Ligand code: AMP
């Protein structure tokens with residue numbers, strides 16, 4: 001069974017799967033396109049799901065859409081929000097309504113996830129359509145003495161009423177410094193680390209409540225949606241590493257305070273993606289979208305493979321070179337699978353499949369899984385028909401569309417025609433070293449060249 005690193009327990013733990021596994025992933029804030037860094041986190045959820053499903057475990061997934069309440073970060077970088085909603089601010093900048101803008105980027109996000117073969121979650125609630133759940137949850141927190149109202153219509157979570165705050169990230173209350181100098185602490189708060197569950201406001205994307213008109217805070221949205229769609233105890237809660245604090249600490253405090261028990265069994269975090277050695281973030285101008293990858297002539301699933309080449313708990317530094325290499329591998333594997341499909345059928349190479357599946361179970365050791373697959377690809381003692389069965393079987397988790405070339409007339413991958421022509425010229429001029437090098441390069445791309453008395457042919 002799958003064992004995975006639990007951030008709160010600080011150790012690898014086995015997922016109990018005697019019944020359906022319920023999994024919540026903090027969804028995108030739909031004020032811009034998701035970049036490939038964001039997508040790494042969602043591929044992690046999909047991978048967990050597929051590994052569990054291979055073990056015949058039913059998975060119920062919820063991934064929300066944040067279309068209100070996520071505030072623009074304070075440029076001081078202290079984790080506090082400003083009072084500007086990301087969706088509303090961007091809508092103003094693009095000259096359209098917040099709802100229109102949010103739907104546009106939600107559609108783009110769903111298209112990206114489909115291109116990466118992410119299975120759609122069972123539940124994909126929009127925050128703006130579940131505000132009644134948030135109001136209910138806030139009322140319960142006030143009633144239970146975990147939240148208080150301020151004269152301006154805000155409601156704050158009283159973090160001192162939740163002594164185990166900080167268990168996920170290690171940011172315990174006594175160690176947390178006030179965000180600003182003492183005299184600047186928000187006078188509406190009882191304690192500097194309290195956060196807003198409800199904020200006063202009017203205009204589009206605001207609602208009436210017993211405390212006045214306004215909108216929910218981002219943290220309370222995820223608590224309300226996860227409790228509603230997955231129940232008061234669920235198995236996995238996922239997000240990128242930056243969500244550990246304060247977002248997930250605050251979610252945990254709200255959900256546990258409302259129910260009186262530990263709601264989430266395991267907290268799982270994916271490490272960040274860097275591009276060309278730099279953090280991928282809009283603020284640094286270092287953003288690569290899936291559409292940029294496609295525009296560069298690469299298969300979107302090359303991105304998925306590039307993610308799998310690294311452990312989810314390690315930072316991954318992506319470059320255009322790694323993406324191109326991943327693209328060549330995906331195309332080569334598809335070509336091989338199509339080739340092997342022509343061979344007599346044979347049972348799966350069970351020992352290889354088991355090794356790969358154990359690597360998946362071992363805290364998602366996908367780099368090891370891919371090394372074993374490459375070993376199988378090269379192993380001449382395994383019949384092509386068996387390789388075919390094994391690759392297809394494992395593609396249920398890899399999800400690289402490895403069967404997509406079966407039965408199709410073979411077409412040369414981009415760049416191969418030029419290499420073939422160069423090889424022909426090399427042979428004409430007797431440059432055998434260059435000819436051999438080009439043959440290897442073509443093999444890398446899935447094009448096999450052989451020499452006949454009539455000249456070179458490829459398959
Ligand atoms: P957002 O849409 O900004 O709320 O972020 C969506 C998800 O992407 C969250 O789980 C973040 O933790 C995650 N994320 C943000 N930046 C990166 C990055 N560079 N690499 C990996 N995940 C990221």
Ligand code: ZN
Nearest residue numbers: 026027222247
């Ligand atoms: Zn969340």
